Amino acid sequence: MRGLTAVHDDGTVGAHDIDLRVERGELVLLLGQVGSGKSSLLAALAGLVSTRGEVRWNDRLLDDPETELRPGRVAHVAQVPRVLSGTFRDNIRLDHPDRQVEPAIAAARLGRDVEEAGGPDSLVGHRGVRLSGGQVQRVALARALACDSELLLADDVSSALDAATEVELWESLRERGTTVVGATSKTAALARADRVVVLVDGTVAASGPWSQLAPRWRHLAG
Known part of the structure; x- marks a missing residue:
């Protein structure tokens, strides 16, 4: 994604100016307060809202992300x-x-x-x-x-799980080699991610392993 902005049907801008590259097999987790743009970004990657900016899939520019980012290529699990x-x-x-x-x-x-x-x-x-x-x-x-699907988008799918089940879940996805972009505030999940992307006011404020980001951003995790 380069300069990706998610625009909802009512014209509201969710996530904006997002630059992010996800490699096959990576577990990338979004972290941020309510309203920071996590769900908007995931909805954009699922083709559920319109976008501005570039989305490339295996280095190919997608002309119409809303059409091309669909089940079979992308699977989306909503927050509710x-x-x-x-x-x-x-x-x-x-x-x-x-x-x-x-x-x-x-x-x-x-x-x-x-x-x-x-x-x-x-x-x-x-x-x-x-x-x-x-x-x-x-x-x-x-x-x-x-x-x-090639990409799994998971919007806070561990929010109602106990700690032991949550750890099992993330380890299971690891074993499958599933490419995941998700949103969570759970420390156990963040610690297992290849990369944590912190969103503030709809855009990327920091990105990296949780071990590096935790000292500054631990207050966002639970």
Whole structure:
């Protein structure tokens, strides 16, 4: 991204003037206060809002990011994801019979929960009413991982998880070699990132390993 600015439908500018390069297999996590532009940047990379500036994919300039940054290439997990009425399998596969459900469940660290519920074909209740907040987040993450996209965008997907499950989740994504750009304030996640990008007032204020950034930016983490 070079000079990337995210513009919402009402004309509001979210993240702006973002210069950022992400390598294949990297875990890059965004850190910032509420309103700092994290969700706006992730939405722009998912093609959900219009953009100004350059987005390059494998050194090729994208003429229309809103069209080209789509599922199959990019998978996006929202901060408050939706769960459909039906089974775990229905929610993860979404009528795509070729998607591998069980490996995605394992990678999202949802296996124990699914097993205790009765397996992948057990019901989650009306819009996931039987699930906890952490389970909803991991169902949405499993859905994204089942797409086998090149880039995973994860907007605070560990916010409802306990510390042990969160560590397992990030280690799982590491083992898969998944390229992730996410947003979090969790110290355990930040410590495992290749790079932490601090956003202040919608633009990049600092970037680097958490071990280098922590002395100045620790107040933003929880």
